[in-house]
Structures are given as structure tokens and as C-alpha cells.
Amino acid sequence: MTGSSVPEAAERRLATESFSSGLTVPDFAACLQMGLRPVGLVQGFCAMQWGWYGGAQSLRGLSPLGVGDGGYSRVWYCPHGFVSAEHPTWGQNAEQTWVEDAWAAGFDSAFARMLEEARALGANGVIGVKDTSRSTQANVTEFHVLGTAVKLEGAAQGAASDPWSTYLAGQRLAKLIEAGFAPVSVVATLSSVRVWSYCMTRALMEGYGYSMGAIGASGWAGGGSLGAAQEVDQVTEARIAARQIAKERLRQRLGGDILHGALVGSFVRELGEGDQVVECTLRGTRVRRFKDFDPIEAPVVTVRLS
């Protein structure tokens, strides 16, 4: 992004003296008592499209995909002895790094634009950040981050570094700071794992329990025996891998600090015949310890009479 990508309309809105804020009344009061003065509502927006570029495949190739950058990949091979057009002999869980990178680019753009608006107001930080990303049509995702820019009373105006930001506001923010943690930044990532099912996965997801080597002479379609419940290894692993990847990607943005108030979102898109895409979002506030921790005493138990 070169120069300011914040629309002209935003510049006009931000130039007026009065402020609007997304804070509730109690949060607003709490803010003032912390010495944080709201100066305006700030937002950033970005629409991204991805899909076929970056090497994405929707049709199964002849052999498993290569996943670059040390991304997660695991291949399963069919244990049965025969090959047919409908019997996939291999399956793979593959991390879709291009999707993850595109999501990160979209979120970072929207986020950077919000901080730019905040800086234009001379703000020190942005609180009560709300962020929504939604897919409008296939392969288009809109990122929208919104927050209340605040000035810290007594602090230097027009700070050189980026304003700090947090999802928290009001009393919860006060408690965080009283406990010795300072918010640094809102952080968010997405992970994406594509499941190309192999024969066992496909059978199990359709409800046919096969044990290794127990294929009947009647073949594939409908000839399976009604087996007992079995765990679907490939899909289970994909679900866990997606979460682990999201956590590790996020950890890289923490710089050794703590992720507070993590929020996990999980989405599964079934593509038929056991294939699916598992995506996981992880959001939270990066916080830094600014003083030694002083634990509170164990609270007293009470019974209310009211």
C-alpha cells in the first residue's frame, strides 16, 4: 500500500471536532476514569479475493500436493489391493498456505487503515475493537475492523509508533491494567486445511464401516457391511491441525508477549464424498506485563439475602 488508502470521506469525518464512539455508557464512563479520552470512531476496511491463484486446486490431481514453507501435510494410502476410478488410493491433509497468507494480508490491511485513522486524530490507542470478516460470495472476503480511538491524558501527542489496540473496553480493560498487563495490539489469524479424503475416510463419512481388508466381493458402492462406530482419523487430525496451526501462526505475532482473551472460531465446509475444508480463526489481544504480578487474596464466600 503506498500513501494513504483511507478514503476521502473518512478524512472529512475525522476532521470534525466532535467525536462519536462505539462505547456503551458504562464503558465510556470507565474510560474517562482511566484517563483515556475518546476522540472518535475509527475503522478500516478491505475486500480480498482468492481462489484459483496461488496454486489452489479443486480437482484431485494424480498425486499428493506439495505444500511449501514447511506447511502441514500428511498423506494416507489405501490399504486395499485394488484400484478403480471411484476408489481414491491416496488422500491428503494439506495446509492451504496461500489462503492463510491472503487472509492475513486482508486483515492486516483493514487493521492498518484503522490505525491510520486513529493516528490522524492524534490518538494513542484504540479500544473496544470489533472485527468481522465475512465471505460474501465464493472466494470474496470482506474485512472490517472498528474501534474507539482514545487519547491518554498527559501523554505525548502524535506518538511516532503505532497506536496500541485491544478488543477490551471499560471495566475489563481497567482490571487488565490493574493486574499488571498493558495491551499492545489486537491480533488475529486464520488457518486453512484441505482434506482430500482417501477410501477409508470416504467410506466412514458415508456411514460404511470398513475394517482393513474386509471388502466384500460386491465391491464398493453399497456393498459395505454395517460396521460399528469408528473414528475418522483423517478428518479428526485435520480439525486438530487447523487449530494448532492457527495458534502457532498467532504465536509468531506475539513477540514473547501473552495472548489474552483468545477467541476461537471454527468453520467446516463439506465438499462431498468426505472432502472438506477446515478453517479456524483465532483472535485476541496481545498484552505485555509492565510490572510484577501481585496476586489477590482468595475471595470470601458469601450468601446473599436479597
Add this chain to the structure above:
Amino acid sequence: MSGGNPEGLPKDVGHRLEELERGLFTSDLSVNEFLLVKEAGFHPLGFVMGSSIYHTGVQTRRWSKSQELTKLTEAMYNARELAMTRMEEEAEVLGADGVVGVRLDVNYYEWGSDAAEFVAMGTAVKAEDGGSYRNVLGKPFTSDLSGQDFWTIMQTGYVPQGLVMGTCVYHIAHRGLAQAIGTVGQNVELPNFTQALYEARELAMTRMQDEATRLEATGIVGVRLEEKSHQWGSHTIEFLSLGTAVAKRGDEVTLPKPMAIISLDN
């Protein structure tokens, strides 16, 4: 049910209660309630429940005057009684002194608009000091008191005797409703309506009090009155009055003097 006796428990129940007798306890008390029940000197034994699916159909007729539908009243009462009795039987099998946190639910399923399932569930408890807290009928007490309310009432020297209920299914005449529409916009009491609903509520509460008398209770706490139309349309309402009958026991224990606070628990 075993031997055609509607009061008997199905045999599947046996296993579950056995496990509870061997020492595992289950309770649907929250952690707060669990700790308070322990403070009151009781230990939870197990989650107990009873249910009964009852036919509750009614032929809709345009009765010309408001009246109680006694057959339906009987049905609603019997169904809940059956559910409660089965729950008490499970509690007896466990050797309980009482059941706390009793919930009475009505479930409607799609396979029968004229049948409903009545469920009673709660946690059976036993006194740790070995004293008997059963009521005058020799049965474990039942109460819909929460863990907090149970602890509080035990501090006052009163002991629960049983969950008491009274019910009345009342039909409000159609003509009464038409009259009501005619008076829309005016501030006027509707004598027919008032009479009908007054009578219905009184009947429900009187029946509840009769149950308390049978338990030789000193009073009833936590009385609430519920009104439901179930599946009968808006002209037929069930009035259900519920409470926990209590009796004074032994010396009065003074509740510790309360202190005023601003709550810190968000």
C-alpha cells in the same frame, strides 16, 4: 411397568441406583449449591427423577359459562403426582432423607398433541449427622428450594417437609371474551373474567394448602403461581400453585447477622 403396577419403577433404573448406592454421587446442583448443601450438613446422594406420559386431551366445546374442567384437573394432578412419586421412590432406594432442587417440567412431543410427558427431577440428599429428616408420612422430603435457599432455611430452624401443589384447569366462557372485546378502550373491571380467574386461583392455592396440612406443616415458603395453556388454546388455562411446606424443628438457630455490601462478583 413391572407387574402392571403403575407405581413400579422400570427395571433399567436398578443398575443406575446401584452404582449410586455403592458410593458414587451425582447431583444437578451447581458448585455453589453443592458447597452450601454440605455446609447445611447434608451430602448429595444422587440425581433422581420420575416421569409419566399422560393423556391430556380435551374435546373443545363452546361451554356457555366459565367453569373448572375437573377431569383435566385430575389428569394434570395425577400425572405430576406419578412423576413425583417415582422420583421419591428412587430417593428411597438410595436411603435419602430428602430431595432438593426439584424441577417439574412438561414436555410436548410431536407424536401426540394430546399427550405430554411430566418429569420431576432433583438431587437426593442425606444428613451427615445420621438424624432422620423424613416427613410425617415417613417419606424423604421434597422441595424446590435451591441449594442457597435450603441452607438459609435450615439456619432458621425450619425443615422442608415436602413440595406441595394444587392445580385447577379452568375454562373461560367464549361469551365472556366477546364481552371483553366490546369494552375495549374503557377502564372497567370485567366481572365475569375476574370472578372466573379469581376462583381458579383460589382453588389451586387451597388445594396446595390442603397438602401442606396433610404433612402437618407450619407453613409454606416460596409459593409461586403458574398459568399455562398447554395445548388447549387460550380459553383453557391451568393454574398451578407450588411451594415447599416447612415445619419448625428443634431449637431456633439464629441466622448470622447480615452485613451490607456492594457486590464485587461480576
Add this chain to the structure above:
Amino acid sequence: MSGDDIPGAAFADLRAEVARAFAAPEGKTSGTDRGVTSDLSIDEALLLHSIGWEPIDLIFGASVVSIPVGIWTWGQGALDPASSAHAMAMTSASRRMEDQCASVGGHGAVGVRVAIEIHPRHVDVELTGTAVRPVGRAARRQRPFVSDLSARDFALLQGSGWAPVGLAFGASFVYAPRRTAGTVLRQSTQNVELVNYTQALYAARESAMERMQRSALEMSAHGIVAVRVDEGPMPFARHVIRFSSWGTAVALVAESHVGRQPRVVLALDDQVVQFAPEALHGG
């Protein structure tokens, strides 16, 4: 944090804290946090610390178990394949979370969010929670516990000598019994109990609870608290009714239950959000 009771002084204290928080030079970290991730709220984190425990890392468990095709069509009695799939999925997901917990050095996980989805051909279970341990303690030999207790309830139980052992759960699925036309006519004017119906649903409910109890016994628990029961028709097969019950399996770890006489209070506040920085201190 000076403990002054004058409101003005307290707020001045808070402002000083806030100024100090943001005045600290950039790039300085305490160094010992190693990118800890946690989904606990600040209240929960503080309560945990007040009993000497700390969060370590966000951990997960998951399991997808297939359900044999054709079981949802009309039949009689209980649907055992569905209940065993449900049980297998919960057990496997819990076990995976316990493994993750052990690998990060946790003694257990609290505040675990349990998401169970039953589809026609498979059961999906997903667990999310934060691994915790007593501050500075190394991993222990026992299997870590997985519990859906909030940090608050966990702190309360610990203080009374009880510890969570794991998630106890049980489910059963039953076909709703049909009534024949003849029976319908006969019963339309009578007040009568529908014995077959009662029996079928009673048995299914008891079965779900029995499975829950058994899962607790397998963990060598002494009891289950906060049992919740849920029942209703399956969204994609409304003639099948599902009963599930779940709760936290607990065990007494102290010599005996530690009683704590509660203080009786009369709260003077209404249900309005209170802003009180002193709220962090107990007592």
C-alpha cells in the same frame, strides 16, 4: 492499589497505573511469558492466581466418529450405534486434549467449551480450553483432568478439598413409540397414563444417566456435580429422541471436605454495572 477508601484517591491511583502501563519503553517484555495463549477472562485469570494456579496455553481436542448408515429410519427401542458413536467421540476428544495438556506441562484444563454436533452419518466433538497448573510446578505423573468448570467454580472446589477429574457424559437415543389407531380412539376421553410411552422414554433417560455415571466411575471419581440434562428430537429425524446428560466428575483430594462458613450479606447494589477499581481485592 494503595487500599485507600476515598474514591477520588482510588481513581487517581488507577490513572497513575494506566499512565505507567503505556509509559514503559517499547520492546521490553518480561521474558518469561514465552507467548502464553489463554482464553480465560481477566476475572478468571485473577481467581486462578488467587489460589496459586496459572494458565499455560490454549489447548484443543477433537474427534469425528462415523455413524453407520440407515440407523435413523424407523425402528424399535434404542439406537445403540448412535450412543456408542457419541461416547467414542467424547472419550477420544477428551483423551486428545489430555495428551495436549500433558505435553505443555499442564495439570488440567478448565473452562473447557464442549461442542457436539450430531449429523446423520457422523458425530463431531470439538473441545477448547486452557491448560493450567499450580504456579511453577512441573508436570505430574497422573493423567491431566479436562473439565468444563469455570475457573471460578474450580477455585471454589479446590478450596473445599475437591478436584475435578474429567468430563462425565452419557447419551441415549430412542425411537418415539407409535400408537395404533385403535388405542387412540379408546384413550381420547380417558385420563390415563400411556404406559408404553412412559416406559420407553424413562428407560432412555435412565440409560443416558447410567452411561454418564459409568464414565465417571471409569475415571475413579467420587461424584459428579453440575449435572445437566437435555432432551429433544433429532433435527434431521424427528421420530428419534436424544437424551444427554453431562457434568463434571470430581474426587475428594483432601482428607475430608473442608467447610467454609459463608458470610451472609445484604447486597445494596442493583443490577447496574458497577465500576470499582477496588474490585480486584478479595474480602
